[in-house]
Amino acid sequence: MDRTVADPLIGRLLDGRYRIGPRIARGGMATVYEAVDLRLDRPCAVKVMHAGLGDDDDFAARFVREARSAARLSHPNVVSVFDQGDDDGTLFLAMEYIPGHTLRDVIRAEAPMKPARALSLIEPVLSALGAAHAAGLIHRDVKPENVLIADDGRVKVADFGLARAVSAETQHTATGGVLIGTVSYLAPELVVDGRSDARSDVYAAGVLLYELLTGRKPHEGDSPIQVAYKHVHEDVPPPSAAVPGIPPYVDALVARATARDPQLRPADARVLMHQVRRVRDAIAHGVADDPELTADLTPTRTVASDAYDDIDYVNEDTPTILSTAQAAEVGTPDSREHDTSVIPATPRTPPGPAGPGAASPRGGATAVRPPAPRRSRRGPVLLLVVLLLAVGAGVGGWWFGAGRYTTVPGVIKMDAAQARAALDQKGLGYEAGPPAYSETVEKGLVLDTDPAGGERILDDGTVTVTLSLGPERYEVPVLRGLTEDKAGAALEKQHLSLGDTVRRFDEKVAEGVVLRSAPQAGSEQKPGTAVDLVVSRGPKPIEVPDFTGRDAARAEQRLSALGLEVSTNDAFSETVADGDVITQSPSSGTLYRGDAVTLTISKGPELVEVPDLRAVGIQAATERLEALGFTVKTAESAAYLGLGFVSSADPDFGTMAPKGSTITLYLV
Known part of the structure; x- marks a missing residue:
């Protein structure tokens, strides 16, 4: 049985405004439907929370708060939230409808893919997450299914704020609750204690990049618990281990984004996007290996302080403590710092009688005193000179040192x-x-x-x-009307960078010319800010249908609806019915809106009056009718006498007959 047909929500009118259509997708928390906003007459997508989640008033209030936060997030790579509501217990979000497919479809079709392709897909995802992180909003459920790719190539991230509302309800911890989110993309800290911040989104984006590069998830197991355990206890392997040839700096980028320690990851998606752009630039220039970039991106592991307990080292910044034996060996401070010379003691003499050189009663040696020297006056003079010099030197030193400063x-x-x-x-x-x-x-x-x-x-x-000049800000220049190259040059002149480019048909603007930019012209931005462009693809080509031989009124209506200028003229035709198209110019090929198409419309065959040929000889009558474009046929009248003159005709004389039709002459 077709589940879509059996779905009771299909055809229902939510909140008196949203007519629910076919089901698009179904997940663990909600189901998404294609819908029509009857008030604004526009298509949209409506995400309806599963039954039961809206029964709790606290959860409903959280759901409304998070929906409002997500609605304030305006970014070209974020699926816009239009509205939220509660229809008799049915909680729903009305969002921008993105016809296309998901990143999961791209992974299935293309992965493993070249690094340049993988990075080009992950960068708009990081741009969306970066805008959210700047606004204080965490996604918490980054996965391929939440990355939508429109038919025109635009990349959009969906479901901002939904995981937060549900996680607050379930207290998603590893020990007491339910883990919200796809386990293959959960950061270790979410598994361990349920806490998340911008770096948790960075981890999920890193896993996403690994999957794009290799076509597989980094951690797999027989159960979600096994996968969660590996996220906590095992590093994400380098992509080159699965796909040889990937540059080392790409491995380093994945390692940095998926570091198990949140402190080793980029602070938020904006930082990771900057690193992605560095790697894209290296790939674009054909760099096979860049040791400096690899070293810069490789996460440096921190070592706990107790890991240093057994390390014994001395350097010039570390004081050296000496043992008692070492101190004795070196000497005491007094003996090394204050002694300027060592005067040997006079040797003791053996006991003997008192006299010169005999031992003193205290056991010491008796010194022989030299004769007292004669006092000299030079000593005090020299001392005075030395003191004056010292004072002068001190004053001079003070003046030339600190005194003048x-x-x-x-x-x-x-x-x-x-x-x-x-x-x-x-x-x-x-x-x-x-x-x-x-x-x-x-x-x-x-x-x-x-x-x-x-x-x-x-x-x-x-x-x-x-x-100070204040914060460094540069005004986004007016880019509308410039070519893409000139727009890039104008941004570079303003210290801004060229971001993503979306190309759209425009009937009035030539191909390659900028239609608009985001952020808008005139706004003040930090240096290096990426400015996204919408660039014209020129007028949309129109394949011209051929209406030759078909109803002219219908042809004129269809061609006008395509935006073509239709002109008509009339002509007689013996083969094309009245009101149908005889010829169309051009009848095929490619035109553009406003181009001209000419239709020649049939008036049917031309009508000619049958002349009065009574009493005219058969030969003369035949010649005259054939000259008018008729075909002549003869027959004997009821009063035929064999004279060979015309008595009557069918159609009768004086009537209008189509040119080329047959006139029957009756002879008498």
Whole structure:
């Protein structure tokens, strides 16, 4: 039995506005239907939560809050949320309808794929996640099924906020609740304690990239628990192990994004997108190996502090502690620092009678005193000179050292006038240096000084002051009407980068010319911000159908509906019925909106009056009718006498007959 037909929601009108159509997809939490917004007369997709989830008032309130958060997220790579509602316990979201397929379909059809192709698919996903992370919104369920690819190639990420509403309801932890999300893409921290942040989305995006590169998931098992265990206890293997030839820096990129320790991953999707662009650039330039890029992307493992307990090392920054024996061997501080010479003691003499050189009663040696020297006046003079020299040297040293210097006052975040006044008070000069941008110091305030505040400077020195220009922002230029190359050059001039390009048909703008940009022209953006473009593909080509021999009114209506300019003219035709198309110019090929098509419409055969030929000889009558385009046939009248003159005709004389038709002459 067809489940779509049996689905009770199909055909139902939700909230008096959304007519539910065919089912598009079904997941663990909700079912998605194609629908029509009757109020705005537009197609949309309606995601209906499974029965039971809306019974809890707390969950319903959370669902509404998260839907509102997702609705505020406006980005070209995010599926727009139009509305949310509760129709008698049926919770639903009304979203942008994206005709096309999912990234899962692409993986099945193309994976394993070349790194350049894989990165081109993951970058718009990261762009969407990056916008969400900047807005404080975490996806929590990044997987191929939530990445939609429109028929025109646009990549859109769906289901922002839905996982958060459900996870708050179920308390998804490894020990007490239900794990929300596809286990193959769950970050280890979600499995262990249920906590998630932007880095959890980064992990899932890294797994997604691995799957694009290899065509398989990094961790597989017989049950979801086994897969979750591997996410916690095993690193994601390098893609090159499954597909040889992948550059080492691509392996490093996957390793960085899927590091089990969240601190080793990029802080959010914007950081990972920057790294992806570096890798794409290396691939675009044909770089087979870039050790510097590989080293930069490879996650550096941290070592716990207890891992150093058994390490014994001494370096110049580490004090060395000496043992008692070592200290004794080296000597005491007094003996090494204060002794300038060692005076040997006089040897003891054996006991004997007192006298010169005899031992003293205390057992010491009796020194022989030399004669007292004669006092000299040179000593005090020399001492005075030495003291004067020492004082002079001290004063000179102070003057040439610290005496001539003062301390630079702190003037950071003062305006120029305040900074100048503070420097004047110290007797210092003010010199304006080149201004610089700052994300933290307001425009016009002091950002930096040289020398810095607190450093020493000569009393009459000059301090170079750098004023802040405020945050570095550049205005998005007007790109509409420029070619794609010129738009890229204009963005580069404004220190911005060219983002994604979407191409659409436009009847008025030539191919390759920019239709619009996002962010819009005139907005202020950080340097390096990617600006996405919508570029014209030119007028949409129209395949011309051939209406020759068909009803002219219908042909004119159909051709006008295609946007073509239709002109008509009439002509007689003996073979084409009245009101049908005799000829069409052009009758085939490709035209564009506004091009001309000419239809020649049949008036049917031309009508000619049958002349009065009574009493005219058969030969003369025949010649005259044939000259008018008729075919002549003769027959004997009821009063035939064999004279050979015309008595009557069918059609009768004076009537209008189609040119080329047969006239029967009756003879008398």
